[in-house]
Amino acid sequence: MPENIPQERTVVFVSDGTGITAETLGHSVLSQFEGIKFKQIRIPFIDSEVKAISAKQKINDIAIYDGIKPIVFSTLVNPTINEVVHKANGVFMDLFLKFVEPLENELGVKSTHRIGRSHTISDNEQYKNRIEAINFTLAHDDGQTDKDLAGADVILIGVSRSGKTPTSLYLAMQYGIKAANYPLIPEDFERGELPLALPPFKNKIFGLSISPERLSEIRNERRPGSHYASLENCKKEVKAAEFMMRREGIAWLSSTSKSIEEISTTILQQLNLGSPIY
Structure with missing residues (x-):
């Protein structure tokens, strides 16, 4: 591994629910990168602007402490909350921005943007x-x-x-x-x-x-x-x-x-x- 590449990075999983979906996505992606140790932090239940501001500050604090941006896997669905968190000093991997918006265009139907939908007792x-x-x-x-x-x-x-x-x-x-x-x-x-x-x-x-x-x-x-x-x-x-x-x-x-x-x-x-x- 080149000397200028850090051998340890902090990874943050941000979610409006438990964070399980974000972690599952993150683990699948990170497993492709050998030789780097990932310190993992979960920030769950970000379902209000107040909590979003707090999450943003935590991510900023991590960036300052580590001296490098943390990698952030996000499954936030509320656009307003998502916008607040995305102002943090992190490298964002956003599940919904990457997948939901293209699907909205393809299906011709807007997503519900309901918090915690993947774990809701819908049936x-x-x-x-x-x-x-x-x-x-x-x-x-x-x-x-x-x-x-x-x-x-x-x-x-x-x-x-x-x-x-x-x-x-x-x-x-x-x-x-x-x-x-x-x-x-x-x-x-x-x-x-x-x-x-x-x-x-x-x-x-x-x-x-x-x-x-x-x-x-x-x-x-x-x-x-x-x-x-x-x-x-x-x-x-x-x-x-x-x-x-x-x-x-x-x-x-x-x-x-x-x-x-x-x-x-x-x-x-x-x-x-x-x-x-x-």
Whole structure:
């Protein structure tokens, strides 16, 4: 990297809502630039001119402190508020200016400019389904219950700490998918069979695996020095789990180097589950 290019930049996510959309956009773009460390700051709920002035001052303060303009990802929809914030000393990446205005011209329809529209409960039935999915997923985490598995959209299996719980919750929260998950344990391997409640729902099952080395690292954070976390035991469990999934004809992937988003997208495709409707 040339010496005159800073190896660290501050990135600010400004939004009239939670800032999740701005962060998602920002992370996707920033991931393309290697060798630079990004310090991230979120400024959410900028829904008034008073808050806009405060946000502008924060951005200016960052520019002064860093000695260089921060990069600002903005999803502000109110034109007046947006104009105030854009007067700050930052390099602006504005989602709505870049995408909404061209779409208005193409569609011949003005956008609503409603604050927080992307996260508004615009469809009560859709919102209800998402809440039900979250409740279902929490109740069926880690094989807590086999009640109503017929209502599951997907059942994740894999050895303990292979990523089943975070993936299940992501599917529920982002897509309204009812996801149950079951750990594969030594008793299952000794019997040579799936957990007893699962065979009737094999068409809903998807497996997660993980490298034994990574699994040992994760388990040692929870139970350091235990047999459960030993590399030898992790190798044994992973090998047995993968053998079982291959024998049962269950689709699976390794979570070792994949993000939750990548894992979830693969599951949606493999099981032909629907995507959210906006």
